[in-house]
Amino acid sequence: MSTEEYPEIEITLNVNGKDYTVKVKPYERLLDVLRYKLGLSSVKEGCGRGECGTCAVIMDGKLIASCLVLAIQARGKKILTLEGLAPPGKLHAIQKALLDTYAMQCGFCFPGVIMAMKSLLDRNPNPTEDEIREALSGNLCRCGSYLRFIKAAKLAAEYIRKGQVYFEFKG
Amino acid sequence: MALPTAEYVKIVEELFEKVKKFTYVGKHMQRWDAIEKILGKTRFTADYANLYRNLVYVYSVRAKYAHAKIRKIDVSEAEKVSGVLKVITHKDVPGVNDVGYVIPDQPLLAYSKVRYIGDIVALIVAEDPYIAEEAGEKVYVDYEPLPVIIDPLEIVDPITLEEKKHVLIHDERESDIVARYRIRTGDVKKGFDQASVIVENEYRTQYAEHAYMEPEAALAIPEPDGGITIIASTQCPYEARRAISKVLGMPFNKVRVVVPPLGGGFGGKEDVANEIGAKAALATLLTGRPAIAVHTREESIIGHSKRHPAIMWYKHGASRDGKLVAVEARIILDTGAYASLGPFVAWRATVHSVGPYKVPNAKVDTVAVYTNGIYAGAFRGFGNPQIHFAIEQQMDLLAEELDIDPVEFRLKNILRNGDRTVHGQLLDHGVGLEGALVKAAKIANWYRKRAEYAKQTGTIRKGIGAALLWHGNSIGAEGADYSAVSIIINRDGSVTFRTGLTDFGQGAIQGLIMLAAEILGVPPEYFRVEMPDTASVPDAGPTVASRTTAMGGNATLVAAYKLRKKLNEVAADMLKCSPDDIEIKAPEVYCRSDPARKIRWIDLIEECFWKGISLQEYGYYRAPKARWDDETGHGEPYFTYTFGAIIAEVVVDMETGKTYVERMVTAYDIGRVVNRVGAELHAEGGAIQGLGYALMEEIVHSPEGKVWNPNLYAYYIPTILDIPKEIIPIFVEAGYIRGPFGAKGLGEPSINGIAPAIANAIANAVGVRIKSLPMTPEKVYLELKRKGLIKL
Numbered sequence: 001m002s003t004e005e006y007p008e009i010e011i012t013l014n015v016n017g018k019d020y021t022v023k024v025k026p027y028e029r030l031l032d033v034l035r036y037k038l039g040l041s042s043v044k045e046g047c048g049r050g051e052c053g054t055c056a057v058i059m060d061g062k063l064i065a066s067c068l069v070l071a072i073q074a075r076g077k078k079i080l081t082l083e084g085l086a087p088p089g090k091l092h093a094i095q096k097a098l099l100d101t102y103a104m105q106c107g108f109c110f111p112g113v114i115m116a117m118k119s120l121l122d123r124n125p126n127p128t129e130d131e132i133r134e135a136l137s138g139n140l141c142r143c144g145s146y147l148r149f150i151k152a153a154k155l156a157a158e159y160i161r162k163g164q165v166y167f168e169f170k171g
Numbered sequence: 172m173a174l175p176t177a178e179y180v181k182i183v184e185e186l187f188e189k190v191k192k193f194t195y196v197g198k199h200m201q202r203w204d205a206i207e208k209i210l211g212k213t214r215f216t217a218d219y220a221n222l223y224r225n226l227v228y229v230y231s232v233r234a235k236y237a238h239a240k241i242r243k244i245d246v247s248e249a250e251k252v253s254g255v256l257k258v259i260t261h262k263d264v265p266g267v268n269d270v271g272y273v274i275p276d277q278p279l280l281a282y283s284k285v286r287y288i289g290d291i292v293a294l295i296v297a298e299d300p301y302i303a304e305e306a307g308e309k310v311y312v313d314y315e316p317l318p319v320i321i322d323p324l325e326i327v328d329p330i331t332l333e334e335k336k337h338v339l340i341h342d343e344r345e346s347d348i349v350a351r352y353r354i355r356t357g358d359v360k361k362g363f364d365q366a367s368v369i370v371e372n373e374y375r376t377q378y379a380e381h382a383y384m385e386p387e388a389a390l391a392i393p394e395p396d397g398g399i400t401i402i403a404s405t406q407c408p409y410e411a412r413r414a415i416s417k418v419l420g421m422p423f424n425k426v427r428v429v430v431p432p433l434g435g436g437f438g439g440k441e442d443v444a445n446e447i448g449a450k451a452a453l454a455t456l457l458t459g460r461p462a463i464a465v466h467t468r469e470e471s472i473i474g475h476s477k478r479h480p481a482i483m484w485y486k487h488g489a490s491r492d493g494k495l496v497a498v499e500a501r502i503i504l505d506t507g508a509y510a511s512l513g514p515f516v517a518w519r520a521t522v523h524s525v526g527p528y529k530v531p532n533a534k535v536d537t538v539a540v541y542t543n544g545i546y547a548g549a550f551r552g553f554g555n556p557q558i559h560f561a562i563e564q565q566m567d568l569l570a571e572e573l574d575i576d577p578v579e580f581r582l583k584n585i586l587r588n589g590d591r592t593v594h595g596q597l598l599d600h601g602v603g604l605e606g607a608l609v610k611a612a613k614i615a616n617w618y619r620k621r622a623e624y625a626k627q628t629g630t631i632r633k634g635i636g637a638a639l640l641w642h643g644n645s646i647g648a649e650g651a652d653y654s655a656v657s658i659i660i661n662r663d664g665s666v667t668f669r670t671g672l673t674d675f676g677q678g679a680i681q682g683l684i685m686l687a688a689e690i691l692g693v694p695p696e697y698f699r700v701e702m703p704d705t706a707s708v709p710d711a712g713p714t715v716a717s718r719t720t721a722m723g724g725n726a727t728l729v730a731a732y733k734l735r736k737k738l739n740e741v742a743a744d745m746l747k748c749s750p751d752d753i754e755i756k757a758p759e760v761y762c763r764s765d766p767a768r769k770i771r772w773i774d775l776i777e778e779c780f781w782k783g784i785s786l787q788e789y790g791y792y793r794a795p796k797a798r799w800d801d802e803t804g805h806g807e808p809y810f811t812y813t814f815g816a817i818i819a820e821v822v823v824d825m826e827t828g829k830t831y832v833e834r835m836v837t838a839y840d841i842g843r844v845v846n847r848v849g850a851e852l853h854a855e856g857g858a859i860q861g862l863g864y865a866l867m868e869e870i871v872h873s874p875e876g877k878v879w880n881p882n883l884y885a886y887y888i889p890t891i892l893d894i895p896k897e898i899i900p901i902f903v904e905a906g907y908i909r910g911p912f913g914a915k916g917l918g919e920p921s922i923n924g925i926a927p928a929i930a931n932a933i934a935n936a937v938g939v940r941i942k943s944l945p946m947t948p949e950k951v952y953l954e955l956k957r958k959g960l961i962k963l
Binding site: 082107 | 199201202204205206208209210211212213214215217218220221301381382383384385386432433434435437465467468675676677678848851852855856857858859860882883884888889890891892894897898
């Protein structure tokens with residue numbers, strides 16, 4: 001059977017708080033739907049095999065690799081991407097902490113790293129260094145900002161514990 | 172006849188002498204693009220797909236054999252697949268079917284033979300990426316397999332370095348030797364006769380992969396006049412334009428290359444960007460539609476350049492009092508199927524081949540050869556990570572033979588101000604190596620830990636090791652070494668910054684803004700950096716060779732200086748004081764002698780517009796001339812060198828052979844720190860990449876030339892679990908007169924010394940010396956077992 005013979009299926013999914021209904025081929029990945037059908041291009045494709053973490057998003061409260069999930073598997077699910085992390089015009093504590101620690105290099109891994117940190121801090125408001133390392137172990141960063149990620153995760157946790165979840169920014 | 176010294180040379184030297192206090196330079200500052208990146212709004216090349224309708228997708232059909240003659244390519248079945256618009260083969264290339272970087276040895280689309288597993292025989296252009304891939308299976312190629320050579324020692328004799336008899340990979344060139352370089356200094360025979368100790372060893376390094384997180388991508392757009400615009404993930408827009416124009420057979424001015432931010436480069440996005448850009452451009456040319464090509468991770472790993480594997484024989488001699496008397500070396504670099512930047516890599520390796528030491532007698536021979544492996548080219552360090560792995564272990568072994576502490580032994584031999592390099596180059600100032608080593612040793616508690624670790628028992632052992640490094644800045648005698656920027660002050664007082672240098676994550680452009688801000692007296696927030704685009708930014712040469720801060724920085728100083736001169740004159744006129752008395756601290760401009768006399772920055776700019784003073788300036792800088800004598804390896808190969816000292820601390824588990832790097836102190840003499848955040852991140856990032864190179868990374872070919880680990884599940888790069896607890900960056904600012912305020916580059920040097928420092932630390936911990944990379948648990952364990960140091 002060649003690709004054109006597969007029928008398209010209509011699915012509804014909730015992304016960043018909004019319902020979307022899209023037609024997908026059965027072999028289409030959630031990653032492609034998010035990136036190309038919904039235009040959420042913070043979700044990156046780094047390896048297509050669930051090895052690098054650049055496509056990580058949160059689905060129904062769990063961190064997943066969106067390259068390993070078929071779009072139809074996301075039917076009816078709630079998905080959070082970096083675009084939906086903070087209200088428009090604000091930075092989330094994790095983003096603020098990454099800026100405070102001067103962690104930015106190429107930034108390609110950042111959307112996935114931020115989602116992994118969010119997933120960690122949702123579960124564990126005061127993680128140890130080992131817990132942070134474990135939680136980010138699926139996110140590769142070739143520029144080598146890892147030490148800053150550890151500092152930033154601790155700082156973000158501190159912000160959130162103090163009730164500072166969102167920050168104003170100049171930009 | 173001596174030419175008068177160019178104005179730009181004088182400007183850079185004058186600023187070096189004059190300016191010693193800084194507002195922005197050397198400070199921790201947030202990079203200009205941090206906010207858009209943290210919000211996930213930055214558009215990388217593949218993200219542009221969302222902005223174009225009617226896109227077509229390009230899929231590359233790659234070779235089935237690593238070495239074979241092509242008898243016939245049949246695309247008729249692939250063309251019949253519904254949704255396929257065009258199948259492109261070598262016959263469809265309107266210009267020159269070649270994307271070779273230094274040597275025209277690399278067809279874009281293979282025609283007479285394939286030379287490695289990544290060679291492309293056809294391109295499918297289709298309405299949908301899945302259809303394109305499916306159609307790719309229907310391209311039939313009739314191959315006549317040829318013997319596959321993966322071992323470079325089948326190409327050259329390890330002793331004589333003469334070419335052996337074999338089935339030629341590049342029969343059209345009549346030889347598989349790509350390049351040869353040599354150094355002949357003094358008389359090594361005499362040197363070794365004076366030596367009290369001689370240490371001779373073979374070292375090997377592996378094929379290594381950049382593994383930038385963003386795989387290669389390019390998007391081509393047809394223009395109304397028949398030209399083509401290519402948005403591409405490339406380090407070098409002007410180089411990409413040259414290569415793509417050649418393939419398309421179009422003049423340069425009809426090919427436009429635009430470069431969005433890159434998700435990492437590390438040297439890898441040099442020539443492959445030319446290839447992928449040409450693939451997208453061809454598809455657009457032949458279909459009239461916008462075309463996108465994005466490599467999968469597998470294609471990226473199989474289809475782009477690698478770090479050259481090296482086989483190195485080193486013989487070092489030292490006198491009883493610990494002075495180096497002679498170095499002899501033979502270096503074989505495997506450049507894989509195509510030359511790529513191999514000849515330049517071999518040259519850089521040769522230049523640095525004795526390390527940052529005073530060596531009176533040296534004989535070095537380097538040869539780069541073809542094999543049927545993935546082609547090797549530019550990768551952070553450019554030949555230097557390989558040779559440093561060998562040299563720095565040799566230095567430790569000499570120290571051991573002489574029973575001198577390794578740091579003390581190095582201090583007896585390092586280059587200092589006033590010394591000459593092995594090439595006879597006089598380093599009259601700006602050599603901060605001693606400072607770097609002494610500081611690193613102090614901060615790492617070298618002497619105390621060295622003594623402490625000598626007394627260990629048990630199977631978990633700690634070790635500490637040192638390595639030095641040097642790295643010639645910029646392109647050197649490899650080629651034309653110039654840089655350019657333009658700075659435009661807009662009528663609202665905002666500043667536009669343009670350069671053909673790209674940012675692939677390193678943050679060097681931030682350094683350029685800080686330099687311009689320093690001279691102009693306006694905060695970096697006033698600046699907007701325009702995307703590199705051959706339609707607007709000046710050709711600044713390639714973004715390679717750790718040259719952005721030094722070379723781009725000089726060009727920036729020149730442009731900013733010229734603007735500042737004009738601004739001071741107009742302001743002096745407005746404030747009735749002398750131009751030298753003008754202080755600009757935007758949004759204010761005042762007389763230094765009487766700060767009450769002031770105007771607003773915006774008024775100064777408006778006055779310039781009324782007076783007809785142009786506030787668009789171009790800054791150009793040509794590097795000081797480099798010289799290299801091919802017969803002797805003498806001359807001045809690079810105008811200056813970055814120096815460094817690395818100290819690594821490891822924990823080795825003798826029962827598993829596993830090494831954990833606990834701490835690293837990295838001390839670099841980079842002349843002057845410009846972008847401090849960028850410098851620290853380079854020190855950390857280079858250390859982490861070097862750790863991967865040292866302990867885990869290796870591309871493995873099967874005997875048939877297939878790649879066994881073409882994705883990140885099997886090509887291991889460091890994760891956050893593998894990295895040290897601490898990396899301490901230290902900077903020495905020895906100041907080099909022809910760098911911007913004395914600055915030199917750090918991009919590449921930050922990886923050169925890591926693997927040997929770790930190797931020396933392992934030797935210190937458990938008493939075994941691993942002479943091949945990567946130093947995996949298996950190698951360490953088997954060596955411990957072979958030496959009877961572990962019973963298990």
